[in-house]
Each structure stands twice: as C-alpha cells, then as structure tokens.
Amino acid sequence: MKKPVVIVGSGLAGVTVARELRKLDADKPVVIVSADDGGFYSKPSLSNALAAGKSPAQLLLTPRETLAMQLKAEIRPHARVTQLLPAERAIEIAGGRTPRLAPAGRIEYEQLVLALGAQPIRLPIEGDGAAGVLAVNNLADYAAFRARLEGKRRVAILGAGLIGCEFANDLRLAGFAVDVFDIAPQPLGRLLPPVTAAFFRQKLAAAGVCFHFVAGVVRIERDGETFRLTDNGGGGHAADIVLSAVGLKPETALARAAGLAVNRGIVTARSLATSDPRIFALGDCAEIEGMVLPFVMPIMAAARALAKTLAGTPTDVAYPAMPVVVKTPACPTAVCPPPAGSAGAWREEATADGVKALFEDAAGRPLGFALAGSPAAERQALGEQMPAWL
Amino acid sequence: MTKYVCIVCGWVYDEAAGDPGHGIAPGTKWEDVPAAWSCPDCGVAKADFEMVAV
Numbered sequence: 001m002k003k004p005v006v007i008v009g010s011g012l013a014g015v016t017v018a019r020e021l022r023k024l025d026a027d028k029p030v031v032i033v034s035a036d037d038g039g040f041y042s043k044p045s046l047s048n049a050l051a052a053g054k055s056p057a058q059l060l061l062t063p064r065e066t067l068a069m070q071l072k073a074e075i076r077p078h079a080r081v082t083q084l085l086p087a088e089r090a091i092e093i094a095g096g097r098t099p100r101l102a103p104a105g106r107i108e109y110e111q112l113v114l115a116l117g118a119q120p121i122r123l124p125i126e127g128d129g130a131a132g133v134l135a136v137n138n139l140a141d142y143a144a145f146r147a148r149l150e151g152k153r154r155v156a157i158l159g160a161g162l163i164g165c166e167f168a169n170d171l172r173l174a175g176f177a178v179d180v181f182d183i184a185p186q187p188l189g190r191l192l193p194p195v196t197a198a199f200f201r202q203k204l205a206a207a208g209v210c211f212h213f214v215a216g217v218v219r220i221e222r223d224g225e226t227f228r229l230t231d232n233g234g235g236g237h238a239a240d241i242v243l244s245a246v247g248l249k250p251e252t253a254l255a256r257a258a259g260l261a262v263n264r265g266i267v268t269a270r271s272l273a274t275s276d277p278r279i280f281a282l283g284d285c286a287e288i289e290g291m292v293l294p295f296v297m298p299i300m301a302a303a304r305a306l307a308k309t310l311a312g313t314p315t316d317v318a319y320p321a322m323p324v325v326v327k328t329p330a331c332p333t334a335v336c337p338p339p340a341g342s343a344g345a346w347r348e349e350a351t352a353d354g355v356k357a358l359f360e361d362a363a364g365r366p367l368g369f370a371l372a373g374s375p376a377a378e379r380q381a382l383g384e385q386m387p388a389w390l
Numbered sequence: 391m392t393k394y395v396c397i398v399c400g401w402v403y404d405e406a407a408g409d410p411g412h413g414i415a416p417g418t419k420w421e422d423v424p425a426a427w428s429c430p431d432c433g434v435a436k437a438d439f440e441m442v443a444v
Contacts, residue, residue, distance in 0.1 A: 012398065019438075044399050044432070052400075061397060296399060296432040325431055380411050380430060 002029060003108050004074075005310055006091060008081050008254075009115030010034035011138075012043060013283025013299045017113055018071045020307030028311070030073040031107060033093065038064040038077035041139045044296060047166035048327045049142070050174040056143035084112070084258035086276045111278050111310055114255060114266060118248035118284035118294060123158065129220035129227045133158070133242045136167075148241055153177055156229055156239035158217055160187040162326055164245035165200075168209045169328040178209050179237055181229075183216040188326065191335045193346035196355040196370045203331035203373070212237075248294055251285045265292045270316035270390065272306045280306055288317065289390055291340070297322040321368075321386030323379045331372055334379035336386055338368030346370075394420055394439040399432040403439060 005021065007014045010032050018030050032038065040062040045052070049059055068075045080094040090108045120135035136142050149155070155171050157164045160182035168178045182189070186197035187204070201211060212231065219230040220242060229237040250265035261267040261275035265287030272280045272288065282302040284294040291298075301317055308315035326333035338344060338359040344367055348357040354373020358366045369382050391406040403409065403423070408416040412430060414423055420441075427436050 016398075023437075040397075042398060042400050300398070300433050322433070377411065 003089070003110040004029035004031045005111050005113065006030075006107055006109035007032045007073075007113040007115055008091065009113075009117055009283070009285075010036070010038050010040070010075065011115060011117050011283065012296065013117070013303060014113065014115035015040050015067070015071070016300060016303035017115065017282070017306050017310070018073050020304050021310050022071055024307055024311035026072070030071065031109075032071075032073050032075045033079045033081055033091070033107070034064075034075060034077050035080060036077065036138060036140055038067070038075040039139075040067050043138070044327070046136055046139070046142045047163055048170050048329075050170045051329065056139060056146050059139060059142070081254060084254050084260075084279070086258055086260070086279060089278060109278075111280065113306065113310075114274070114279065114281040114285055115283045116251035116254065116266075116281075116285040118250045120244060121247045121249050122244065123216075123246055125217060125220055127219040127221040127230075129222040129229075129242070132222065132227065133220065133244050135244045136163075137248070145241075145243065149176070152240035154179070154226075154239045155241045155243060156181065156217070156227070156237060158182075158242065158244045159246035160184065160211060160213070161190070161245065161247060162188060162324070164243075165204065165209075166327050167243060167245060169204060169207065169330050172204075172208045173329065179212060179239065180209060181212045181215050181217050181231060183214060183232070185213050187211065188333075188335070191324070191326075191337065192333075192370050192372070193348055193357050193359075195348040195350050196357045196372045199350065199355045199372045200328075200331050200333055204328060207330035209330075217242075248284060250287070250292060255281070255285075263287050271309060271314060272302060272317060280309070282306055291319075291390070293319075293322075295322065295324050317390065318388065319390040320388050321383050322389070323369075323383045325376075325379070332374075332376035333370075333372045334376045335370045336368050336379070336383055339387065339389055342367045391417075392420060393442050395442045396429040396432060396434055397438050397440055398434045399429065401429050401431040402442070 039060050041059045082094045083092040090106045092106050154177045157180045160180050171178045215231040221228045227239045252262045255266040256262045266281040305315045305317040323334045323336040344361040354375045356375040357370040359368040394403040408414040408418045
C-alpha cells in the first residue's frame with residue numbers, strides 16, 4: 001500500500017492542509033496525529049466566546065469522527081509523537097497505560113507535515129500561587145479556564161498583547177473585574193504606535209479594563225481561594241483567577257532532536273520544505289523565509305500552497321499583506337505591520353472617533369498601518385495597497 | 391435570507407447585510423457571491439463556509 005501523508009497536529013494548520021489536499025486529490029492516504037481529541041474548533045473564537053454566548057462544548061465545530069469522514073483521513077487522537085526518524089521516513093508515537101493514549105508504534109510516511117503549533121511562554125514568577133496560573137492555548141485549556149471562572153469575579157491577566165487584550169475585553173463584557181499587567185508602557189506594544197495605543201487603551205479602560213503598565217507580576221501567593229499578586233514596583237493586587245497571555249513559543253523540540261534546521265521556529269523555504277525535502281512545516285511552529293506569523297491568514301495561505309505541493313505540483317507560498325484584526329469590541333482595531341526591517345516612520349492621525357496610523361518610507365509610500373476605532377473599517381481597502389510580504 | 395458561517399473563524403455572511411466593504415451589496419444571495427470572495431476576517435475561501443440555520 002502507498003504510504004500516507006502524515007500530518008502531525010490537528011489545529012488550523014494541520015486540518016487545513018488536509019482539507020485543501022482533498023480538494024486536489026481525493027485518494028491520497030492521509031493520517032493526522034493529534035495530541036488532543038482531534039476535533040476541529042476555531043481557536044480565534046476562544047478569546048471572544050463569552051460575549052458570543054458560547055460554551056466550550058459549543059466551540060467544537062466538527063467532532064473527530066465527522067472530520068475524519070469529511071477529510072477521508074485517519075485521525076489518531078491523544079497521540080504523542082516522541083521522535084521523528086527522517087532517515088527511515090517514519091515517526092514514533094508514545095504508548096502508555098492510559099487508555100486515552102494511542103498505542104505505541106511507528107508510522108511510515110511518504111511526506112511528513114509538521115503543524116505542531118506553539119506553546120505558551122511562562123514567565124518566571126515566585127510564590128506558591130505561581131503554579132496556579134492558567135494559560136489558554138487550546139479548547140481543553142479553555143474549558144478548564146471557563147470551569148474555574150464559575151462563581152468568580154476578579155481576573156488578573158498577565159500580558160497586554162493581542163490575546164491578553166481580547167480576553168480582557170471578553171471577560172469585561174461578561175461582567176468580570178479585569179486587571180491587566182504588562183512590563184511595556186502600552187497595550188499591544190509590538191503592534192501599535194503610541195497615539196494609536198493610547199486611544200486603544202482609553203477605549204478599553206472606558207469599558208472597565210484596569211491596566212497596569214510598566215508593571216510585571218513578580219510574585220503570586222495563594223490566599224485561601226484567591227491569589228495575591230505583587231508587581232515589580234511592590235504594589236499588591238488580589239485576583240480569583242490569574243491568566244497568563246505573554247506570548248507563544250514555536251514548538252520545535254521534535255524537529256531539533258531530529259536534526260532539522262531550527263531557528264526561532266522550524267526553518268522552511270518558500271516551498272515550506274524544512275531542511276529535509278520530505279518534511280514540511282507550517283503554522284505557529286514554522287519560520288517561513290525568516291517569518292513566524294501565528295495568525296489565521298498566513299496559515300491558510302501556507303496550507304493552500306503546501307496542499308498543491310503534496311498533490312504533485314511544487315508550489316511556493318505567497319504572502320500578500322495580511323492585516324490582523326484585534327477582536328476587542330470596545331475598540332475595533334486592525335494592524336498590518338510593516339515588513340520586518342523596513343525603514344520608515346509612523347504618521348498617526350487622530351480624530352475623536354479613532355486613529356489612523358500609516359508606516360511610511362522616506363518617499364511617503366505606506367508599508368504598514370494600524371487602525372483603531374472607526375478607521376478600522378478601512379482595513380481591507382488599505383491592506384490591498386500594502387506591499388506583499390513574500 | 392440565509393446566513394453562512396466561516397468554518398475557520400465563525401464570521402457570518404448574512405445575505406441581508408452582504409459585505410459592502412468588499413463590493414458585495416446588501417441582499418446579495420450566497421450563490422451570487424463571486425467564488426473569489428473570501429472571509430473578510432480570516433481569508434478562507436467561499437467554499438469553506440457552511441449554511442447555518444437561524
């Protein structure tokens with residue numbers, strides 16, 4: 001029998017590769033190896049599910065059995081890949097006594113796709129409460145978070161980046177008291193220039209989000225059912241739940257151990273091939289032509305290109321400029337970062353309703369933008385004017 | 391009027407509302423939305439939308 005395309009990871013990247021491949025090739029055998037139960041859910045929806053009135057169970061869009069049928073793929077749930085064996089064109093899967101774990105074994109592949117995702121970064125924090133800090137990186141984490149929220153009132157969020165701000169807005173809309181801490185002086189520090197950030201901050205603050213900037217949490221202690229947080233200025237804060245959202249680290253351990261080229265992420269060319277021509281990588285684990293882009297649109301673009309390659313037509317990924325939408329209803333926001341290393345400067349135009357910021361080169365050509373408030377509606381039209389990323 | 395949901399991000403195409411920001415007038419039936427149109431939030435293709443009962 002023909003060996004399958006083996007996809008490790010059943011998140012958006014892995015599932016989309018399989019879905020796009022099926023549009024081009026109905027018969028090629030596909031095996032998807034999943035660390036969780038292998039159903040498909042919308043990860044971007046985790047940070048706005050409260051306002052949308054959705055329970056964790058309702059977020060599961062396609063249960064595993066249905067997904068397997070739709071994709072004509074074998075999905076192996078609760079399987080932990082322990083080793084990649086490029087020389088033997090095989091991977092090894094952990095066994096275990098837990099019945100939920102797939103049996104130990106090896107799977108040989110024709111081509112291997114690494115769609116391993118990323119892991120939440122954990123900050124070093126002192127105190128006996130540090131182990132109680134939650135992070136949400138998948139549907140199971142989210143279900144646990146929602147269960148903990150029952151009957152609670154005060155949530156502390158570590159990190160005022162995209163995910164931290166989205167969760168903060170969502171929790172406020174559901175009536176929780178929300179404190180957000182960040183060592184940076186502004187929200188969305190890596191994405192927004194200062195005037196835009198100030199507008200964003202004011203809108204979220206008006207919605208009731210309590211920001212603490214230039215304030216890293218250094219110590220967390222348990223105080224009965226609650227937590228006592230200490231920031232780097234010595235300030236004390238109380239919370240019932242602490243959620244960490246300080247960023248993601250590409251999952252590279254398997255690739256590194258197998259001798260594949262790894263930098264920040266698993267290194268790939270525009271073909272999405274790693275340093276082994278039969279192994280491909282995409283999504284949050286991959287560094288494609290030097291770019292790590294853990295967002296939906298780049299993943300879809302990469303998955304479409306890779307599906308063509310797997311179906312027999314070698315195809316390089318092309319990235320148009322892809323604006324990122326920040327799902328904060330208190331302040332509609334869209335950001336299209338300028339290509340890394342671009343020379344230029346931000347020009348910010350503020351009105352009562354929002355801020356439109358353009359990143360322009362010396363000749364005044366826009367290379368990127370940040371829009372907060374009513375200008376956010378211009379994101380699509382502006383996005384089409386931006387230079388392609390790849 | 392029928393609604394269609396993006397299977398990736400949950401964005402909803404409402405035929406009554408259309409997608410005026412991208413040249414789809416309010417009242418445009420799903421079958422009349424061009425195949426090249428994509429989800430304004432996440433970029434998935436029209437083919438990756440599913441009808442939702444409302």
